[in-house]
Amino acid sequence: MKKIVLGIALVTLSLTFNACEKLDLAPEDYYASGSFWKTPSQVDGAMVGLHQQLRNYQFTLFNLGELRGGTLRDGTSFTGTASLNAGSIVRQDIRESSPGISSWAGFYSAIFQVNNFIYQVEKADYLLASDKSYYLGQAYGLRAFYYFQLYRTYGRVPLAKEPKVAISTPTTAADAYLPRTATEKETLDFIKEDVNKSVASFAGNYSTKMQKAQWSLGASQMLQAEVYLWSAKVKIDGAAPTTTAADLAIARAAVEAVIPKYSLQSSFANVFNSAATAAIKGNNEIIFAMRYGFGEATNNYSQFIYAITDPLSGYVDDKGVAIPASDPLKVNGGGTIIRYEYKYDLYAKYDAADTRANVTFLNFNKGTIKATNLRKFIGTVVDGARVFSDDFPVYRLSEAILMLAEIKNKQGQDPSSEINTIRTRAYAGGGGVAPVYVNGSFEQNELAIFAERQKEFVAEGKIWYDLRRMQDASGNPLAFRKDLPLTGVLDNIAGQNHKLLWPIDLGTLTSDQTLGLDAQNPGYKGT
Numbered sequence: 001m002k003k004i005v006l007g008i009a010l011v012t013l014s015l016t017f018n019a020c021e022k023l024d025l026a027p028e029d030y031y032a033s034g035s036f037w038k039t040p041s042q043v044d045g046a047m048v049g050l051h052q053q054l055r056n057y058q059f060t061l062f063n064l065g066e067l068r069g070g071t072l073r074d075g076t077s078f079t080g081t082a083s084l085n086a087g088s089i090v091r092q093d094i095r096e097s098s099p100g101i102s103s104w105a106g107f108y109s110a111i112f113q114v115n116n117f118i119y120q121v122e123k124a125d126y127l128l129a130s131d132k133s134y135y136l137g138q139a140y141g142l143r144a145f146y147y148f149q150l151y152r153t154y155g156r157v158p159l160a161k162e163p164k165v166a167i168s169t170p171t172t173a174a175d176a177y178l179p180r181t182a183t184e185k186e187t188l189d190f191i192k193e194d195v196n197k198s199v200a201s202f203a204g205n206y207s208t209k210m211q212k213a214q215w216s217l218g219a220s221q222m223l224q225a226e227v228y229l230w231s232a233k234v235k236i237d238g239a240a241p242t243t244t245a246a247d248l249a250i251a252r253a254a255v256e257a258v259i260p261k262y263s264l265q266s267s268f269a270n271v272f273n274s275a276a277t278a279a280i281k282g283n284n285e286i287i288f289a290m291r292y293g294f295g296e297a298t299n300n301y302s303q304f305i306y307a308i309t310d311p312l313s314g315y316v317d318d319k320g321v322a323i324p325a326s327d328p329l330k331v332n333g334g335g336t337i338i339r340y341e342y343k344y345d346l347y348a349k350y351d352a353a354d355t356r357a358n359v360t361f362l363n364f365n366k367g368t369i370k371a372t373n374l375r376k377f378i379g380t381v382v383d384g385a386r387v388f389s390d391d392f393p394v395y396r397l398s399e400a401i402l403m404l405a406e407i408k409n410k411q412g413q414d415p416s417s418e419i420n421t422i423r424t425r426a427y428a429g430g431g432g433v434a435p436v437y438v439n440g441s442f443e444q445n446e447l448a449i450f451a452e453r454q455k456e457f458v459a460e461g462k463i464w465y466d467l468r469r470m471q472d473a474s475g476n477p478l479a480f481r482k483d484l485p486l487t488g489v490l491d492n493i494a495g496q497n498h499k500l501l502w503p504i505d506l507g508t509l510t511s512d513q514t515l516g517l518d519a520q521n522p523g524y525k526g527t
Helices: 040-055 058-069 103-122 129-154 184-202 217-233 244-261 344-348 356-360 397-410 416-427 442-456 463-469 506-511
Strands: 286-290 361-366 369-374 380-382 385-387 392-396
Touching: 040 103, 040 129, 040 286, 058 103, 058 129, 058 463, 103 129, 103 506, 129 184, 129 217, 184 217, 217 244, 217 286, 217 392, 217 397, 217 463, 244 397, 286 397, 344 361, 344 369, 356 361, 356 442, 392 397, 397 416, 397 442, 416 442, 442 463
Parallel strands: none
Antiparallel strands: 286 392, 361 369, 380 385
16 A cells, blocks of 8 residues: 555645536645644535546546446447447456556545545534535445445455544554554445445435435435445355345334335336436436536546447347447537447347436347447437536435345345336336336345346446345355356356455555565465
C-alpha cells in the first residue's frame, strides 16, 4: 500500500461552484486551508466533492463487479476491428504479477477525503444538529461503501479510520503505513459499524439531494442489507458464518424499510435515461445513482459501442429485420472502438417477450455470426452528437425486491412473489405473459433469483458479487458451479478457490513496509 495516509494528505477539496453545483478537485496544501470548514455552504460543497470523487470510480466498480462474471467476451470484437480489453480478467487468469487491479483499487484517496469530512463535520459547531446528523449519515455510508468494495475484493484490508496527518504528524516513515487487519471479521465488523452509524445518523430522514445523486438513508439501508446478507452467506476467514439468522434479520429489516419508499417504473425501458422519453434522472425506481450530465461528465460506455467506421452491412436483428449498415444505434460519431462486448449467449437467455433483452442489447446476426452490442447506457444525442451521459445506478428498487427474495429463500421462506414482481415488469409491453415462478427447493429458488439478477443488472457491476454470495444446495458459492452457463466459474477441485479474492499487486507488496512479500492472499504467491 503506497503511503495511503501521507501520499494524499496534501490533497484537499477546493470548491468551485456553478449553476450545476459542479465541484473541481484541485491540489492544495492541507495546512493552508484555514479558510475552509467554516460555513454550512462549504460543508455542502465538500459533500458534492465526495460524490464527484465517487463518480470517478464508476468504471473501477464495473471492473471489480462485472468482468469476472462470465458474461463478457475476450479476443476480437464481432466486427473484427478491435481487440477486446481485460481478457485475462475475463478468463479468470489473475496473478500477483498481473492482477488487473492495483494499489487497493485506488480507494484510499477517497477514503482519506471521507475521513477528513467526518473529522471536520463532527466538530463543526456552526451546523444545525439535524444537518450535521444528515451529513454524517452520508459520510459514514460512503466510507462503508468503499470498504465493502475492498472487503469483497481483497478480504483483509488496512483500516484507515481518521485523517491521520490532519490531526497528528507522523514521526517516522512507518507511521505513514497501515497494516491489514488480522482477520476478515475485523474488516467486516468495521463495515457493519459504519453502515449502522450511517442509518442511525439519518434518524429516519428519507429526503434525497440532487435527484438521488447523493447518498441517502435509502442507500445506507440498501448497503446495510447487502453487507448483512453477505455476512450471513459467505465464509469469513475460511469458516462458515455463525450469525446467519441474526444477520438475515437485520438485512431483511433494512430492505423492507426501503421497498415502500420507492416504486418500480412501469417498464424496464423507463428506468434508464436514454431508453424512453418518459425517463428522468432520479426517477422513482432509483435509490442512488452516480450522476452524469451533458457538459459535466460522461460515463465509460462508449467503449461498448461499435465505431462509426465499423463494417455493419448485411446484419439482421433478432426478428430478421435488416440492420442499417450505417450507424444503427445513431452513435453519430460518439462511439470509439469496441473494447468490451457481451456474449451472445447472454442475450439468448432472454425470452422473446422479455423487454429487457432489446433495451439492454442490439442483436447482430449474419451467417454464423451472432453478436450483441450494449445499448443500455447509450446516452442521448445533443446537437447531433451522441453524449454518454446516462447515470450509473448503484441501487434501485428492483435490486431491493430481489434481495428480499434472496433473504427469504435463505430463511426457508417462499420468494416467488418477489421473483414474479420483477418478471411481470420485465414482460410489460413485450407482447407476452411473464412465466409464473412457483416456489421450489432452496437451490431452485436461488438459481431463479440469480437468473433474474443476471438479466436485470447487465453492466451494473453486480454479477461477480452475486456469484460469490449466492449458493447451491450445499452452501457453496455459485462461482464453483461449472454446470451453469454464463458464469465466471472457478474450479474448486483444481485449486482455484483462492481466486474468490483478488491478489495484491507486487508493487504494493514491495512498497508497503507493513506488508512484505509474505502478506499475499493465499494461493497467489509467486504467480
